Amino acid sequence: MFYTVGIDVGTSTIKTTLMSFDDDGANEKLVGQVLSKIRKKDAKEVIQQAYGALLAEHALTPKDIAYVATTGEGEMVDFRKGHFYSMTCHARGALFLNPDVRAVVDAGALHCKALIMDHRSKVLSYRMTSQCASGSGQFLENISRYLGIGLEDIWPLSLKADKPEIISGICAVLAETDVINMISRGITTSNILKGIHISMARRLLNLIRMMDVNGKVLMTGGLAKDEGLIAALQELADDDKKGLSIEVVSHALSPFAGSIGAAIWAGYREVRLAA
Amino acid sequence: MTAKKIIEDCEDLYNDLDFTSVKTWKEKTGGKAIGYLPVYVPREIIHAAGMLPVGIMGGGPNLEIIKGDAYFQSYICHIPRSTIELGLLNKLDCMEGFLFPAICDVIRNLSGMWQILFPEKYVRYLDLPQNFDKEIGGEFYRHEMEQLLHDLEELSGNKVTPEKLNRSIGLYNKNRQVIDKLYAMRVAQPHLVLTSDLYLLLRAGNVMDVEDHTRLLEGYMAEVVKEDRKKFDNIRVIVSGAFCEQPPLALIKGLEASGCYIVEDDWVLGARFLQKDVPITADPLEALSDAYLNDSVSTSSKYEDEKEKGKYLVDQVKMLNAGGVIFCAPSFCDPALLERPMLTAALEREKIPHTSFKYAENTGQFSMFREQTGTFADSIKLWGEA
């Protein structure tokens, strides 16, 4: 048996995952994972800490780890053995979390990516959002700040909405004024959030629509925890008259998909290198 | 001179927005210089008139655009605005004339703007034929070249005899042969002839005399084999779409760094536009015209009704044993981006993997490109061809 670690370095969070394999690389198992926010700290330090803590928790030392693989902005990690690109990892992680899915939407702090893959998680096609943060995770975070609510409170509130106030195409930064405006017009927080979820979902749907997607779509990345967004995306997809028939699913470990994928690829490479 | 030093010199030329080498050439020879925009002009004619053809490929990543934006909306590609910026900063003053070949509406309209902005300069829109029939398109093109030749004779004060023109044709034939060799070398040993090297070498040809350039290339080829360069586990790809506005050098380097060896590309395409030697005949204009009509590369600014779209690209992939194709085109570039779906369709018929992205010559952020090309390289590496 051997261990690998996958580290997904994002713009706002670091995801670290520990996995184990049989000697022949089969039977991959998830051993543990940690999520650390970078905030205003030095990312490298955060990575070191997370890595150390995760190993300590499972009574392991760096010597026990056969392969450390990074993804995302992970090229800065000097103790890595290999680096895989993020879509390669998200696809593999998604397949691990849900073997039925062939499409993945990775919605993170700044970027959103949608990809389709085959049964081996080979990326067949993908679409990405542009260099405008409107509708991204950071956008939602800003809004929640303006509304003064925590990230975890977003989805329960959104699900309670009865008359969503739809806004579209607004700047992630100038949205503040729109939010203030809505508050002064007496729109409830729930309805504001749902409206924002709908506009974000539109953006995601536009990515998905650009490809031939059918069946299950797994959400990965930080926004996969946002059930309000997922609900909005599902509703929009159902309403869509263009013959899109998808089921949006998430997984408790969705935010870790990238790091899981990296750890699995690490296992794969390790066996290959040994051979 | 070591290969590294040669490339450093080329990089200096690449970064030199003052066109010092052109000024030096002019001082040395007393000749005049003619700037031309992408993609192709018959440089042989300029050369035969005793002038230096200078390839202008925008301002690149280092030029800050202050006034150029006043001429172009945000949804027009970047190269015309940086070219205007260079013009307004008097950096192109060392050229006596400018040629704008027919390539797209943007360059075409830029020729009109240039006429208004710089009335004291010789400005010519070179209308290239889209009809490839010798009797029709050839006839028209011949008129265009005759006019150009006549104008340049006037501008330079030099008579262009068929002998002179043939001599120039010979020199450019030689130059293209050496470039072809360099490309062949890269195909064989992409880890040795780095794409960034090759690119800088070609760019150097934009601003120097053709004979000097040929010598430079030969010098590099002789030197680079002495280098000990590490071979990476990279995939082999063809890059297509960047025939006009050039990607920033850092992006080219980034492609290599993210796991791709480039075995064919279409940057600085004008230098390789004609694919065979132009024969030395009694009627050199005819020879040039025939070469254009019959032996020029396939690219999106040319209309092709006879040939099957994408066949050229597919053949290249097979011939060069490439693992896939990366379309890398300037944002808002109609010719390249409208061509893309046709090429991808051809690739898909042959099950050749491809990916694509857009850039501007001054793009400064590369992480997204890296992600995309990296994922692309991963998928080919991990799963082989299919």
Add this chain to the structure above:
Amino acid sequence: MKKITPAPVAQKDIEKEESMILQKKMIGDHFKRLCTAKEAGKKVVYTFVPGNINELIWALDMLPVHPEINALQSAMRKKSGDYVMEAEKHGHSEDVCTYVKCDIGMLKKGNIGPTGEKLPEPDLLLLSYTGCFTFMKWFELLKQEYKCPVVMLQVPYQANGKIEPKMTDYVVRQLKEKVIPALEQVAGKKLDMNRLSALLESSARAEEDLVAVWDSAKNRPSPIDAYFGGVYYVGPIFSAFRGLPECEEYYKLLRAEVEYRVRHKLGPVTPEGVMKEEKYRIVVEGPPNWTSFREFWKMFYDEGAVVVGASYTKVGGYYDRGFRHDPEKPLESLANYCLGCYTNHNLSSRIDILEKHIKDYDADGFVINSIKSCNSFSAGQLMMMRELEERTGKPGGFIESDLVDPRYFSAANIKNRLESYFQMIEAKRQAAA
């Protein structure tokens, strides 16, 4: 694009409706002809508006289809958004000409034409184009979809502001040696030059009347809106009908109506009735936005702005300076017609044309509607604006939208800019007074 329903106006304005009704009928008939073309054994030729050689097509008894017209009609029927999206799904970039994408998208979705019926497939793609490189790509793309021959007619660019003999020769030669033989082959018959001349003669008469309509904008108030109304006025002559008797009839009728309005000092008819007060006389450069055409127009007439001259209505033929199709020199005049279309003029000439419009029609200023996805028009417009301001001393306004991509019509933004622009003219007037 015919669906203009003039609000109930005074009885005498019935006349106005007559030309409208006629145009509507013409278009309806044409589409009917198209839908039954295959059964009727008629050949269908796809070709473009700028630089079209309709007379040749008609002379050989074939039917023309203009993809741009389909695109703009799709936009007016609010279908273009989906079509553009469909094309993007098939790998088209968001950056490129949306006319192309709208057409490709429509094709991918079953090629249902403006009347809700399926359009016939082409028997020939006649790539006669002028003023824009994108047309070439467009037909290259269509060629992938249809198994039919293509023939191209390249029209050289007026880079030096004039038509040189070698240009005309080049076009005539292509007509003679490439285009006509290709047409004849598909039509299965020989071209009858007398028939062609007769058609051209009819074209010239319609052209004469159209120019008179443009000229009427010199009156105060102007009886026409040369842009928003103008795009309807050019409908028949730009699209399928130039050379046909009904086209001639349409322009005769239109001219009579306009002359009536001049005599009665009536302003142009807008979707909300006859325009009351003519506050601003404007010249417009650039194509309109089709997805929000009404809304866009309203931003003008609500402010009392009438467009007295426009360059867009010259893309399918520029007749203001005297060019007419000439039955005596059929091929040459077809060549010169192609060479003379608005976007085939270099930038200085385009500025000259607009300057002349501003002066001839005594405009208060000019507005440029810059189309995000049309390089042919847009590249250089900012410079045109500055030159025009300098030459005429009249203020220029600059707005940005798109032809058929609804995502690029930001009403609030455009309205804000136009409002500021009109207020600017007003403030200037007051300051001068």
Add this chain to the structure above:
Amino acid sequence: MEEDLLAWLLVNYKLAQHRVQLEALKEGCFKDPAVTEATKEALEKIFAELFKEAETMFQPNVKSRSDFFRDIASSGFMTSAEKLAKNDSVLFDRLISIFDRTILRVESKSYATMFETYMTFACEQTVKHPAFSAFGDRIRKAIAYAVSVEFQPINTIGTGYGRARLPFPKNQIRSEILCHGLGAHYMFPGTRTVLDIGGQDTKAIQIDENGIVTNFQMNDRCAAGCGRYLGYIADEMNMGVHELGPIAMKSRKQVRINSTCTVFAGAELRERLSLGEKREDILAGLHRAMILRAMSLLARSGGIDDEFTFTGGVAKNGAATGALRTLVEENYGKKTINISADSIYTGALGAALFAKRDQLGETVNVDLKKLKKQKAAIAA
């Protein structure tokens, strides 16, 4: 002496405004559902600090300060909260979220009817000053009179980004472009080019000798290039927006910022900080990036003509004006560049001038004498 008194009244008037909002903020914070014993204690300390800071904040010798309550309060609050909750990130997060929730409500409240309260407070504060204590009653009387005078506006004109929402008839609404042009003309009659960088948009305007707009360009609804760009960066760094300029001005070697989007620029900032680049150099780069966008709008509107007036909130930022000066000189040669401390009111001033003109039917003539006085006042 006379001006001194006015200046002090103004100082104390601003203090009064500030205190009222601080009170509201404090009250709101304590009422927040998330308040616990620990946060209560922290809040007490924070507000004590904030009130203390406020005392001297508006005095003439104190320089960099925002005009917006939110900026001042948030930077003060953040700093104190950070100090208090040094190692306790839960407490810090909680405090910040209480603040965020409350500030929104405090900000969207209207304080329009408070003139008298503010004035009275300002008066009482001022007469405490040794220079004026001798004239206490005279001052009180004068102010009581001033307060009692009813304004009788002859006309009102609304402008600005939100003008469409004003309950005014159409002829009482004027485009902010025109108002900015006229306002700038009034402040600096020689003006031919105006750049206004406000919170939400940026405008480049060319005007003629009468202050009438001849051409303009403005950016779309994108924060990159407007005041909020810097505001967002300031938030990212837990600072007040007014603190950015002074830091950036210390830079010796600016960094080129590649992101255009504000949010991406924020991420780039963090990334670069973690790569060890200097804070001031990155900030200088950010300021320059923002001014470069303005330069392109200026170019598009027709360039820069003498005289050039820079208005809007960002004109208060030294690093922004510095970058602008450099770029203007490099690209357009030496130009007179006017910057007014009251520049955030340019649009309102222009609207008032239009209101006057519409009502009295006269073109506005600049009263030079008055203007000189005003300039002197600003200089003092």
